[in-house]
Structure formats: structure tokens, C-alpha cells
Amino acid sequence: MAGGLLQIHDPLKPRGFAVGIDLGTTNSLVAAVIQGKPRAFSVDDGGGLLLPSVVHYAKDGSVIVGGQARVLAGVAPTSTLASVKRFMGRGPEDPAVQALGAYRFARGSTSVVRFEVQGGPPVTPIEVSAEILRTLKRRAEAALTGKVEQAVITVPAYFDDAQRQATRDAGRLAGLDVLRLLNEPTAAALAYGLDKGSQGTFAVYDLGGGTFDISILQLVEGVFQVKSTGGDSALGGDDFDRAIAARFLEHFHLGEQGPAEVTELLAAARAAKEALTSVDATTVSALGRSFPLSRADLETWISPLLQRTGVACRRALKDAGLEKGELDGVILVGGSTRVPAVRRFVANLFGKEPLGDIDPDQVVALGAAVQADLLTNQARQDEVLLLDVIPLSLGLETMGGVAEKLIPRNSAIPTAASQVFTTFQDGQNALDVHVVQGERELVADCRSLARFRLSGIPPMPAGLARVEVRFEVNADGILSVSAKELSTGTSQSITVKPTHGLTDEEIEQMLLDSIEHAEDDIQARQLREQQVEAERILHDARKQLAAFPDLVPAEERTEIEAAMAQVEALRDEATESGPLADAIHALDEVSRPFVERIMNRAVGQVLEGRRVDEVT
């Protein structure tokens, strides 16, 4: 991004808006700070704020995102992708990929998961996420009547490097300049308006559809410091649905089901779970059968899942050097925290009633919008500074398959560290570097991020070559690794892409492919043009009605005002340019006689004192 100042002074190239995006497993939201307050935008024509993170690929190659896509899941389960966030940055052999779900994976791909869908080639989770981001971007542009170019996108604090890279790539693919990847719990804390005046230590318990995060944050004198973070990137409310579904299948002695049946059953299980937040008993109706379910049953089945979150919470407290009584507040995030058993569990765990004044579904997106504003709005630069951490230790494989940690988890970012290694054979001219992430002792139990070979080491006796491996983690929590041989001054630097990701070339190709979607962009631009036109014509009409009340008969005035109301409503709500253009045209027509009378009077005034034949 070149010269922000230049852009401000260039009226032809207005600087786009910066938004905050919560790219969730189940639902996604987009928000921006407007007149000092964060606000989420409606993502469907009904004014709903939650865009279901579901993408449907149609036979003709078109793509449908959101609620409509969810409806189509029953018809085309394998071409309707939900919860793709679980697959971000994961390889096809990852156990998390094998979880219950109606997907068909493309064969032959080694590094990235690819889903087989109708109407086109297999798609990666990055491309699917980019479709969701693109839809959110478009909705925000319609609401803001302006271009959206920059975004803060949230990720679970527990996301590893590969998952972060994948999220950033998805943003790029959707045409967004990703200002920052922000940890979801941190975003939630920001949304709670913890500003320069407030102080204290807070726990953020975030149980979403597919991920669980816990963070301990401390705010002192305008610095928001993440003390520790933890969680489980494969645990969430979807697992509650799965627990219900599994009991259902067990109860009716049903074996393995097809994709359509699984989808139907999971939808019924989710509906039952949601019903149980307000009633004590309900039924799960699916596959032509009905299964009674009580709140007590649900609580028993999800108890082991809640216990898993408890372990992570205690560890986060320990890492932050705190006892549970030392917290000033507990913030709940994520739709799954609506389950009464979850609230009770959290209150018990931290010995404190959780805060809940902000809608747990919106809180992350609102916080992301605040951070986007803090990063782009010069006037707010010195309000709050956020110091985030990396969630998992970063290390290297050493002899015997042991992981040596270079940067421990919960280290503040940006950060850097280096380690010197040596050769163990005479004349050894290359060294394999294996970068891993995780807390376990053995490399085999950690997440493999990248492997590369540093070659060109000059031949010398074992132990004499000195190879420095340097890790650098930027403010997004994304790692780059370089290596150089020190003793001879021979240096070679390599920046590594994660093993389970896409290469830059692949991303470029996808960007090129996305030009096919340019049609949507043209639509969006036309809509914006009509919105500007609507604003202009409304402004003129209001001014003229006020200036020449005597020139408009009451009946005509009513007609004009009705047409204005129509334009105003469509300016705010239309998702296509057509209806708005029609309304503008109608207003133009109905006010023509009035405008003609104004013109006539103006002409009359100019001509006063002159003879008609002098003019014509």
C-alpha cells in the first residue's frame, strides 16, 4: 500500500473503509466503526447480521454463500461446504480432517485438503473461506456505500502458523488488504470498550462452533497485554451436535449414514440444542424418527467436552501466574456460551459471574472493527496499544526426534530468536531444518510447519560449521525462518512457507481465476453508483421542496415524498442496482412538473424587464 497521505489528497481515489471480520466456523460477521461506535452490518435482505459460513457450489459453476447455501445442503450435501474453518491449514492426513461430516475429498493432493464439488474443479478451504469473505466485503460496501479495501480478520488464538497463513491467504484472495490477524478473545476484550481509563485482568472464554479459546488479558495504562492463551482448535458447539447425533444413531441402532442423512441429523441436533437453552425438554426429529431429549441429558453428554475446556483454562491461569480469584472479570464469547450448562461451568471455574452485555455472537466482529479503526484512524492512534502473544511454542527438530523450543508459547509478538547448530559428520555439506510448533517433547507429536535443507556448507570437520537458524514472528503471529552458515561467512537465507498451505504461485493463480467473479464486482460498483445518485437526487428534492413550497400542490407533494421515501429505503437496503435505478427514475418523473415550474420561475425572473421577442 503506497503513501496513505497521497491517497487522502487524491479525490479520484478515495481511501476504502477498514472493516473487522469474524470469520467463524458456523457464522461470519462484518462490522465497522461508524461515528465512533462499532456496528455489525446486515448480511442478508432480512437484516440478519450472521452470515452462515456455508458455501454452495452449483452445477453451473456459480457460488452461493450463506443462508441460501445452508438450505441447499440437503439437496447437494457434498457440494455445500460448512465448517471449512476446521480444515484451514490442515493436510489431508490430519486426524481432524477425518471427523464426521459430509465431504468428499479430492484424491492425489498431498499438501492441502481439497473438496470435490459439482460445477468445477476441487476447491481448497482457503478458496471456500475467500467466498465467505468476498460476500461480507460486498455487504459492507453496500452498507457503507463505499469501497472496503482493508480488514482486520479474527482467528482463534489457538490457530497455529499454517492456519493463520491460510486465513491471511483467504483474505488476499477476496481482494482484502489484511491489516492484522487478531486473536478472537483479544477482539472480544477490545469490544468491551476497555479503554484507556479501565484497568484490570480479564479472562475471555470463547466457545464457538468449532473452536475453543481461552485468553487471559491485562489492561494497564493504555496497554492491553495478552498474558496467556490456550484452547483447542477442534472443539466447539458442533461437537455438542455430534454428541446428540451419536446418541440418536445409537438409540435407534442405526449404522453409518450417507452424507444427506448426516446433514439432516446434525441440523436436527443443532435445533434441539438451541431449543434447550430456553426449555427443559425437546425432541430430535430426523430420518423419519423422533428422539426425546432433555436438558439434563444434553448436560451429561457435553460434560466431558466442558471438562476439556477446564483443563485449558487452568493452564492459561497458571501460565499467566494467576489464581482464579485474581480476575476482575470473565467475558463470554461464541454462540455456544448460550448453553446454560456452559455459563454455569464458567462461573464455577473462575468463581465469578461472567459478563454478557454484548451479544456473544457479535462481540468478536465488533472488537475487530475497533482494532481496524485503531490501526487506520490517525486520531485514535494513541488510545490503546495491543500486545498479543503466540499461542504455541515454536521449535526445531534436533537429534533423536526431540523438539527444541526456540520461542516459548505466550511470548509477546513481534519477536525473534535464533539458535546455532553444528554439523555432526566430517565434510557434511547440508543440514536439514525441520520447523515444528507445539508443546510436546517429541517432534512426532508436534505440528510440522516446514522442512527445508540448507545446502552449500563448505566441507569441514564435524562440529566446526556453525549454522544459525533464525525465527521471526510478525505482529500477525506469522513465522518466517532463515538459516545461515556463520563460520565461513557463507550465508543463505530461506523463508519458509508452511507444509500444509498453498504456495504463492497457487495463490496468484487463484487471484487470476477470481477475475471470473468480476461480474459480482461490477454489480457491486453499479449499486454504489446508484446509491450516490440516489443521495444526490434526494438532496436536490429536499432543497427544492423547502425553497419553493408555493410551486407544489399538496397532492403532488405527497406523490413526490412517497417516491423519495422509496428511493431512500432502497438506497439503504438494495443489494442490486436495478430496483434502485427504477425508483430514482420514478422520482425523477413524478417531480418533473415541479422542477419545470421552478425553471420557469427562474427563467421568468431573469427575463423580467425584457421583451419576449428579444429572447427567442
Place this chain on the structure above:
Amino acid sequence: MKCWNCQTEAAGNDLCPACGKVQPLASGATLFDVLGLPRGVEVDGPALERAYRERSLRVHPDRVGKEDGRERRLAAERTALLNEAYRTLRSPEARAFYLLKLHGVDLLKDEARAVPVPPALLEEALELREQLEDAQGRGDEETVTALSDRVRTRAATALSAAQSALRRLERVPSDEAARSEAAAAMARLRYHRRFLDAVDAGDEEEI
């Protein structure tokens, strides 16, 4: 040292007093200098927290303009150092390793082999590791806790021995006896730390 941007004298300042740009750190600065704290075995906790916050507010990349690539790079470097200093000096153990390194013995690097470890310690360490692995394999929480308590006590003893030697070394940097005493104590601590890390890694597997 003159400001890289406007050539005003800016020595000893995080930001140039004239143009406000982030300045590079003077060469040879220690992690204590990075935080502006007096060098020593002890560090005042609240002063450390305050220095970290105040300096982050000055040099963090989010606080500098987006236009100037050089300033952003400097800000990222300074912040990375600040974070490293905070991480290192906050923990008494990491601080002791770092001080020892300033005195020429880097136990966290490959020079570790240069410090001889008594064979008895090595033998005991291996034996404790075996007992730990057995207990972890059986899921015997009680034994794991008992073993780790035992090793934690030893780690604390080793650390305080190292600290007292380091204090002498800080007063008289040429005190060779203090240097080897500190190095030996820290080498012991390193074994204990490895053991305690293995306990934590074991806990990790349960999650």
C-alpha cells in the same frame, strides 16, 4: 548518534527529540539496556512491567506511520527486542542464564558441552527420567507429583547457588571461581529444568 532521518543528535533516545522517528538501539546494548533497567541478578518486578509498557507505547509498529518503510522495520526490530528482554528478564531463571552469557558462558547454545557435569548428576538425571517415564506410562499421578516436587526443590537450590555466584561475578567480572561456580550451578539447573519440562509435556498429552 545522529537521527537517521533528520540528523539531530538523538543518542540515548527511543525516539528522535526533533522529528519523533524511532531510533535504532545503540550497538552493544544489553537486554537490561533495552528496558532501561539497572543490570543485576535482581530485577524490580513493577519497574520491569512499567518499563515494558512505556517503551512498547513508544516503539511498537502500530504506533508509527505506515508510510515510512525504514521506520516500520526499526519499530518491528525494537519491539522484538523489547519482547525478548521482557521474556528473559521477568523470569529469574532466564535472567540468570542471560547474565551468565554476558559473562561469557552461554549454556543455551552449543558451548553447553564446555561445562563439565559431574557423572553422578548425569546418572541421577537419567534415573529420574526413567522413573518419570514409568510413572507417566502407568498414569501414576502421585509419583509424578512427588518426583517433580523433588526436582523443583533441587532446581531452586541450584538457582540460588548460581545467583549468589553471579552476584560476586557482577561485582568482580574477573572472578574465575565465581564464574565456574555459576556455570556449574546453571548446568545442574538445566538438567532439572529439562526434567520439569518433560513433566509439563506429559501433562500436555492428557489435554
